[in-house]
Amino acid sequence: MVVSIFINPTQFGPQEDLSDYPRDLEKDLALLETSGVDLVWTPAPETMYPPDYQTWIEVDKVSKPLEGARRPGHFRGVATVVAKLFNAVQPQRAYFGQKDAQQAVVIQRMVRDLNFPIDIVACPLIRESDGLAMSSRNVYLTPEQRKAAAVLYRALIAGRQAYESGGRKAGQLRAVIIKEIDAEPLTRREYVSVAHPDTLIELDRVNQDALFSMAVHIGKTCLIDNFLLRNGNWYTGQLLNETIE
Known part of the structure; x- marks a missing residue:
């Protein structure tokens, strides 16, 4: 099992909380170790988006309402970074939380439209x-x-x-x-x-x-x-x- 931990700057708007977003890598790694994870990938922003980066993925209709209307450009960043992670890891299945329901819909649509051979699994949110x-x-x-x-x-x-x-x-x-x-x-x-x-x-x-x-x-x-x-x-x-x- 491979887990990625990455605070993706391209899905945050200019007035959003990128700099303040909660981070606790040490705690996350300890939890993953007890869960039997094989590999954790924690890329740096400059690894994912080197200078003069120009390529983006936009999922059209399902990205526009709800969070898409509230956070313009958010799902362009989400779709792009997830596609890059998929290309790097080549998983058979990928797991996304149901709390971010629209995100799961966007990723499912992207996978279908771009013919990624990946099953997208929506995990129950925890309360x-x-x-x-x-x-x-x-x-x-x-x-x-x-x-x-x-x-x-x-x-x-x-x-x-x-x-x-x-x-x-x-x-x-x-x-x-x-x-x-x-x-x-x-x-x-x-x-x-x-x-x-x-x-x-x-x-x-x-x-x-x-x-x-x-x-x-x-x-x-x-x-x-x-x-x-x-x-x-x-x-x-x-x-x-x-x-x-």
């Missing part, structure tokens, strides 16, 4: 005991903000419950999620989406396939989260060591 999705950026939150951040999970639960109670109009499901988020005074919504999980086109009606996703500011930190509905089955992540799907 704290109150449901907050684990993320490097959670360390930015103050204790008060950290408590408030649990509203993202509660809002997704509310959307799921509305669906399970018979709600099928996507606009009504979005409204349920929005109401829950807005009840927490420390939040500021970036987007709330109920979209097709493969095309990311917003739905009018939810049947058996949908991605419920959101980006919400808590203070200066923007957090993302999602629930995936696929063939009528929910994929919501794991609550520490307990499966909550």
Whole structure:
């Protein structure tokens, strides 16, 4: 098993947190050693992007909404660096976290369109005991903000419950999620989406396939989260060591 650790500068915008992004290479390496990883690749930025670097990969439609609209150029950086990593490692399978649901969709589309012989596996997101999705950026939150951040999970639960109670109009499901988020005074919504999980086109009606996703500011930190509905089955992540799907 090969693992890459690389803070990719080309997927950060000029006003984003590249310089402050949490880094703990020593801790990461210790965790990987206990997990039986064979090789860890930690390239330097100048290795990935030497002087006069000019080549980029853009995945068109699925890169444009949601995080793509919020962070212009983000997925160009993601697709390019992942393609470079694939070329260097030549894996049979590659694993991406479901928390970054749009990223997984973009990579799956790129692999399909460019004929990479790689299976893309989406791994369940892991949640704290109150449901907050684990993320490097959670360390930015103050204790008060950290408590408030649990509203993202509660809002997704509310959307799921509305669906399970018979709600099928996507606009009504979005409204349920929005109401829950807005009840927490420390939040500021970036987007709330109920979209097709493969095309990311917003739905009018939810049947058996949908991605419920959101980006919400808590203070200066923007957090993302999602629930995936696929063939009528929910994929919501794991609550520490307990499966909550």
